Amino acid sequence: MSRARRGHDLETVIHRFSDDDLANLKPKQVFADKWIILKKLNKRNNSHCYQVCDKAVKNFGVLYLEQGVDNVTSIPLQVELLTKMYSNGYSHRFNQILDTGIINNSVYWMITRIRAGPTLKQLLECSGNPGIISSKTASFIACDILSVIELLNSSSHVLRDFNAEQWKFDVQTRMFYLDDISDVGMSSDKRHLLIDEIHLKTARELNLSWKYTDCSSLKYAPCSFLINGSQMHQMTEFDEFEMLIYILYDLTRGELPWTHLKCQQTMLEMRRDFLTDIPNLKDLTDKKSPDYWFAMSLNNLAEHLKTAERVQDTLEKQAVRGGAWCPKGPRAPALLSIINYRRLIEDFQKIVRNGKPEYDIHWRDVALDWDKDADESQMRQIEKLELLRKSEELAEEWKRLEAIREHYEIMEEDGELEREKNRLSIDRFLKIKSGESMTPEESADIEKKLMEFKRKIELNRELKRAQKLKKTKLIQEIKMELDDPEYEGVSTSSAAPSTSSSDAYSQRLPHLPNLPEDVDDDDVEIQKDQNLPDDLKIDEKEIKQELPDDEFD
Incomplete structure (x- = not known):
């Protein structure tokens, strides 16, 4: 590959591709800083084809590469046709374009989406x-x-x-x-x-x-x-x-x-x-x-x-x-x-x-020649798969509702804390306005009441989380601390209270995963059968044993 040629001011020349370069892209190579080459496909007319996916491994497509001069290649015509069909509402009759571009004003490429289905x-x-x-x-x-x-x-x-x-x-x-x-x-x-x-x-x-x-x-x-x-x-x-x-x-x-x-x-x-x-x-x-x-x-x-x-x-x-x-x-x-x-x-x-x-x-x-009725064993397998999918959907919905409920509970607790602060502030203001002076003992007492109220909210949050994780010993400790504020069995005390609920989690539950608010759902393993009715709980191992190796690919 020659790197001697320089482009004009509006053109960024990476390197000049030859036809052999287009035909020999390696697997796992990144193309155009967006697409990962998976494998090479058969050549289609003058276009070299590769199966690709994006870096997030969510979109899969077919990469077409063709070399031409002055727009005289088949790829610009294909891009024009697919774009026109998409804009006119006929994309269901053709494939769809995921990405397209030109390299050095000579190499034309496009990526079409891979749609599931038989030929x-x-x-x-x-x-x-x-x-x-x-x-x-x-x-x-x-x-x-x-x-x-x-x-x-x-x-x-x-x-x-x-x-x-x-x-x-x-x-x-x-x-x-x-x-x-x-x-x-x-x-x-x-x-x-x-x-x-x-x-x-x-x-x-x-x-x-x-x-x-x-x-x-x-x-x-x-x-x-x-x-x-x-x-x-x-x-x-x-x-x-x-x-x-x-x-x-x-x-x-x-x-x-x-x-x-x-x-x-x-x-x-x-x-x-x-x-x-x-x-x-x-x-x-x-x-x-x-x-x-x-x-x-x-x-x-x-x-x-x-x-x-x-x-x-x-x-x-x-x-x-x-x-x-x-x-x-x-x-x-x-x-x-x-x-x-x-x-x-x-x-x-x-x-x-x-x-x-x-x-x-x-x-x-209407039933076509390749449409066949499933036998009794296949119907049972299909029903189990449908129940498994339904169980997964319900588990996801249950998780979403649990997150919403927890969100509103935290909002309610924060509201109670703000109301308690406002009540104590109003009492202090009315007492000062009536001409009475606040002694240092009374100010310390107000601060102590506010910190105890905040500490109680944090302990309740810890108790709910410990109950959800089924930590029996930790539940008993938190309940004893709620009943007896002078209890010394835990790291958090009234003399040095936590400043936030996340701090309380890190002190009391250091051995448990502390999930941030922006955690990705894919990084957390969800127990999908948890909190579901018994008739919707599916044993995945049992299904995999009954299904043939090539069934339902």
Whole structure:
């Protein structure tokens, strides 16, 4: 690494990174003074990826590192897209950015949050017939994929590939979302291009064609890629739509007719025939079956695609302001589309509900192929885990209420002490105002009464704490001192009283942990089953013995 280059006044040059430096960050290394490298992940396109966490070990994410010049990298586009989706309220359809930055005006990096949940590939492997799912489950997946494609096209972006590992399932919302957007590119459609030099340069220099690696990557490739090739092809909204048709057919039928072919010309002819007439549609005669309506939906998708292409060809020939066919200028069409996404999504939702009305069942609550009923032993384990969580929640709530009660008790005791001071001060003032003089003995007596009252409050506080800690001998000592002020068995006496309750704690209970007010909850071991009903007390060892090693990870 060269440290010779100096930056300008507004740039702090740490050191110049090479691509090998970005690929060889070590575990436990601190990045950007905030994030700790945990392990290296597989490279995604041109980005080197690492799993990281913050110094507090509370936030976990994936670090993307990419080297580029003049903003021509994929990371700025990804940051722009995720930020826009977050500001528009669609962050549940994508991942979220935790941090981002630029080093030396050449190394771009971002960190996306790791959301818990299985990938689509893992769920497909867990279905009854691995690799093949029912029409109901495929329709469920189609609803979320269509929603993501609609959002991408409305924000001037396209999806260049379909990888089941990049899609995750949120178990709480039961929604599929695009976790990794490294295969998302800026749309080449002239309706979506912004009049901006950086974006135009980015669109020209970045690869916007279908992501081609080998013959196996052509399974979902659109016809336009086979016609134009990787050098001339640029993904469009219609290409994404065509890709979705192939995906849904492959998930429900097991494989596409051209899966094992290598000749691209033969693939192209078979794809055109496939879009003209979806196979297996004529074999389905039961019109009440979800398979029949799913096949009809695939056929409608193909017809809808053909109609949309014809309409766009007609509109593009119309001469309008700005050289684009949108009547409101070149920037507005980003929110317009010939494809009616809402109607298509509603059709797939009806298949998921199996024709039932919307008020009868919500389509996201339907059981999917990978949803399985737990047996009796698993249900018992789940119930015990739920009781354990409930016990922990109650213990935390009990601790919070105890702290509140102790706080108000201290406030009340301090109030009594202030009232006693005020009473003695008023008595002294009235006596002086009436013309009577205060003798030294009377002043000493007032001070003695005040100190005894303060000492009694401190002893009561010590007694409560000793009772809470169940220190029997200490409780007896404090009670004897409360009954007999002249008792000499403890370190605190009336002749040398403590000045505060914390001093009394340190003198009387030196062997016990003295908790400050700003103590961190993580530093104190809480007895969670203490002061809880018997039916909520759970033996954690018993649960761990009954649970398998890989259960409930």
